[in-house]
Amino acid sequence: MAEPRRGTSLRERLRRLLQPRRPLETSVDRDQRPPGAPADTPEMEEPGPGTTLSERLERLHQPRRPLEPSCVMAVQSVQTSSRPAAVHIPDEIYAIYRNVAGVLYVAPKVIRFVVSKECVDKKNDESYKKYMERLKGKEFSKTEWKRHGGTIAEDLSHPDDLDITGLYALLEKLSRLHDECWQSVKPGDTKCPLKKLSRKDKNDRPRNVEKLFDKLRKVKNLRNKIMHEFEVTLNNEKFSDLKTALLEFIEEAEKVYSLPQSEVEDQKKNLHDDFESLQTTDEKSIYYWCTRLAMSGKLAVKNLWKTKLSKETLPLLNSIVQRLEVFHALDVMVREGPNGQVLPYTEIFKAPEKAIIVSGVAGAGKTTLLKNIVLQFFELQDGNADYLRQFEQLILFECRDRATETLADVIEQHFKELCREFEGKRNVLDALLRLHALFIIDGYDEVNKVSTNVVEEIIKKTSSSNCRVLITTRPHSAKKKLEVLLATNDVNSTEFEIKPLTELEEQLEFLERYEKSLGIKKGEMTESFKTLNNDVRILFTEPINLILFCDMHKHMPETISSWEKPGDVANDILRLYKKLVTIKLADVTHRECEVMLDDLFVVIGKAALEFIRENTVSFSEKELLQVKRKCIPILNNTVECSSEIILSVVLKVNRPLSGIGETTYTFHHKSIQEMFAAEFIVQRLLEGKGTLKSILEAEPKEMSSLREVLQYVVQGLSRCRPGLLERRWPELEQALRDAGVVSAADWQECLRICPDVEQLAKPAALSKLKEDKEWSVRTGRDVALVAALLPYAQPDLLWVKIKPDDPSKRRWAELVQRRVGDVDLKLQNPADDEYKSNDDLLLPMLGTRTFECTQEPLSACKNL
Numbered sequence: 001m002a003e004p005r006r007g008t009s010l011r012e013r014l015r016r017l018l019q020p021r022r023p024l025e026t027s028v029d030r031d032q033r034p035p036g037a038p039a040d041t042p043e044m045e046e047p048g049p050g051t052t053l054s055e056r057l058e059r060l061h062q063p064r065r066p067l068e069p070s071c072v073m074a075v076q077s078v079q080t081s082s083r084p085a086a087v088h089i090p091d092e093i094y095a096i097y098r099n100v101a102g103v104l105y106v107a108p109k110v111i112r113f114v115v116s117k118e119c120v121d122k123k124n125d126e127s128y129k130k131y132m133e134r135l136k137g138k139e140f141s142k143t144e145w146k147r148h149g150g151t152i153a154e155d156l157s158h159p160d161d162l163d164i165t166g167l168y169a170l171l172e173k174l175s176r177l178h179d180e181c182w183q184s185v186k187p188g189d190t191k192c193p194l195k196k197l198s199r200k201d202k203n204d205r206p207r208n209v210e211k212l213f214d215k216l217r218k219v220k221n222l223r224n225k226i227m228h229e230f231e232v233t234l235n236n237e238k239f240s241d242l243k244t245a246l247l248e249f250i251e252e253a254e255k256v257y258s259l260p261q262s263e264v265e266d267q268k269k270n271l272h273d274d275f276e277s278l279q280t281t282d283e284k285s286i287y288y289w290c291t292r293l294a295m296s297g298k299l300a301v302k303n304l305w306k307t308k309l310s311k312e313t314l315p316l317l318n319s320i321v322q323r324l325e326v327f328h329a330l331d332v333m334v335r336e337g338p339n340g341q342v343l344p345y346t347e348i349f350k351a352p353e354k355a356i357i358v359s360g361v362a363g364a365g366k367t368t369l370l371k372n373i374v375l376q377f378f379e380l381q382d383g384n385a386d387y388l389r390q391f392e393q394l395i396l397f398e399c400r401d402r403a404t405e406t407l408a409d410v411i412e413q414h415f416k417e418l419c420r421e422f423e424g425k426r427n428v429l430d431a432l433l434r435l436h437a438l439f440i441i442d443g444y445d446e447v448n449k450v451s452t453n454v455v456e457e458i459i460k461k462t463s464s465s466n467c468r469v470l471i472t473t474r475p476h477s478a479k480k481k482l483e484v485l486l487a488t489n490d491v492n493s494t495e496f497e498i499k500p501l502t503e504l505e506e507q508l509e510f511l512e513r514y515e516k517s518l519g520i521k522k523g524e525m526t527e528s529f530k531t532l533n534n535d536v537r538i539l540f541t542e543p544i545n546l547i548l549f550c551d552m553h554k555h556m557p558e559t560i561s562s563w564e565k566p567g568d569v570a571n572d573i574l575r576l577y578k579k580l581v582t583i584k585l586a587d588v589t590h591r592e593c594e595v596m597l598d599d600l601f602v603v604i605g606k607a608a609l610e611f612i613r614e615n616t617v618s619f620s621e622k623e624l625l626q627v628k629r630k631c632i633p634i635l636n637n638t639v640e641c642s643s644e645i646i647l648s649v650v651l652k653v654n655r656p657l658s659g660i661g662e663t664t665y666t667f668h669h670k671s672i673q674e675m676f677a678a679e680f681i682v683q684r685l686l687e688g689k690g691t692l693k694s695i696l697e698a699e700p701k702e703m704s705s706l707r708e709v710l711q712y713v714v715q716g717l718s719r720c721r722p723g724l725l726e727r728r729w730p731e732l733e734q735a736l737r738d739a740g741v742v743s744a745a746d747w748q749e750c751l752r753i754c755p756d757v758e759q760l761a762k763p764a765a766l767s768k769l770k771e772d773k774e775w776s777v778r779t780g781r782d783v784a785l786v787a788a789l790l791p792y793a794q795p796d797l798l799w800v801k802i803k804p805d806d807p808s809k810r811r812w813a814e815l816v817q818r819r820v821g822d823v824d825l826k827l828q829n830p831a832d833d834e835y836k837s838n839d840d841l842l843l844p845m846l847g848t849r850t851f852e853c854t855q856e857p858l859s860a861c862k863n864l
């Protein structure tokens, strides 16, 4: 096969590539063509505008029928060191293969050789961590290792699985440590633990590794360009550039480590042989599959997810929005440390750990964040998602999935075409593990019997690879299980929590996007939101609630002004569902349907509860049928209509994209399913039938799934029958504890959802005091929380640093009245109103003598 002509423009080469090819055309066929004659039809399709090079190459690969196993075998068996056997592979693919195998296979081999020279003092079976500890003369704590070891696993003792990036980091750490080691030894001191590694270079001068790293950086930069910029991936010249860079690296290593000439020559010869062996593609080689992935994998995944994720149908609005248009860039908090540093979500991958956990309460926006990351990954060329540039491939798996049984199935869903080939699934997975792939696992709290195996497989298989894992979960018991799973596979992780949208401006900004996207008159919905009292507004700190606000604004705008407490809102959400079902029923009957609706909601709520108990959020056709059956008698006695009508309002249909496989059903959101389940329990408690245990019918291990449901139950009872809540509290408290509500943070989360429930405030206050004797208040939400806790516990110190307009005045007055002891108050006045009087905040403090008050920018508060 002819080498691509130098100077041929990329466009021309593409033209050549895009020509329809005859299957298994031989080089002889091609060689017999008159010089300059076009390969096939002279008329060539212009690449469409906006098509990327990889897309065009993918198209090139598309018409190729999947190779039958026998065909692959045939190709392999005739393949020798000369090229004709693999004749159907165009030049560009050879170029990609050589470049990819060069950076994934040859270069790491050379760098490993140099690392071994730097590590001559390390015992063979000693882990790098132990070795570094030995040199340092002390053990590293987990956090210290994070700083020193970065991505290097604690028990790693051989760098065989590390790629260029990992090897670069390792060599850098080791050489720095060795320098420190030498520097810490005073002249004449014989205690240096480095016995074999010489500080002197070939010229007997103190070694200088700067040049060595310059050469290595050249190799690393080439790797990054080859793996990320498709034009570079198929550039033939990069292959020889890589060889030159590696030769220079070996030569520099010769100087630094005083290597004997023979060893250097051997290395150079090995390098030369390896590059020679790559002159022919080996379809059996894993690098061939890496090539295939580099060529077409990304596009296949893009096509899969773009269709599925780029639009979102909103729960009750029946409107479709473009996901990227309405996306509100959330912030996250690093879980570690007392006050959790706040970062934009795009910084999560700066953490060195392999696994990144993103946690957040129900509806905090975890799934949406992931979906946006997936979409952004494919829009990289716009330069708006540079934080994803480090990844070459992306796999998404949803833990709610009950049909996908193995990781190989997940791979097949992503790379259908490639997996059709002989041993495709296995080869693609092996190839992925060699690349920098990002495995995204959504909703670990929703993991079920089937998906748990897939997740375990992902964690196990990626643990010693160059891939990273991003996992979302609600922040409770499931998270502990996840941490155990990661620890047992020696995968280090870090957690980020989605920061709630506590500020009014953030909430308005969020709503404005939806206002625009839904075609609502500018300012109409946001103005309505501004009328909420601060007490109710603190409920809207999670995106799901803001979305439900949009629902309310559309269907029941009149009710918004009647909300006084957060509990009023949840009640109205269920009322809204009933209203929408009633509208649907009005098409088929004129009869009064209030009672019938209640009965139907009991059936649906019971089903919702049963599914949640088993951690099921998507139901099969068969499971739905069982629910329908229970609805039919209720409907038949009253109206001639199908249960379909009701369920179509309450449930969302998820049809498989491919058209193959089962259709599944879900509630519009897991939180809504939980509200339905809670309503069922509340109704049962109101009827006074049975103990809470008998209503829940949950096995101890199922209780953790019911946590949020129980919170809604408490909220519901406190709203409609506080006396009954009081009587049933011991049962409810026990159930909450069984569901894993134990820490102060757990109780506080309950209290956020049910702010006026005194029963919750007591355990929340006591557990908080036990954990911390100094409390801080930073947001309006914190003011409400601490006001609720103070009757039951008083901290030694109470720090308050708030924006004056943030807290609800009622909650602030409660906090002031209930505090026994000092309060250190800092008011952060807005920049444009430094001398804001803040009378409404200061007034309740009159007469209290324990307030230390300053305003920022600094000016004394009024004399209290």
Ligand SMILES: Nc1ncnc2c1ncn2[C@@H]1O[C@H](COP(=O)(O)OP(=O)(O)OP(=O)(O)O)[C@@H](O)[C@H]1O
Pocket: 312, 326, 327, 328, 329, 330, 360, 361, 362, 363, 364, 365, 366, 367, 368, 369, 443, 474, 543, 544, 547, 669, 670, 671
């Ligand atoms: N960053 C965001 N920008 C715009 N809309 C968002 C954002 N985050 C969430 N939403 C909206 O809120 C809804 C709920 O969010 P999402 O399902 O992502 O929450 P979650 O944390 O995954 O919830 P759960 O734990 O209950 O599964 C989404 O369907 C979406 O409409």
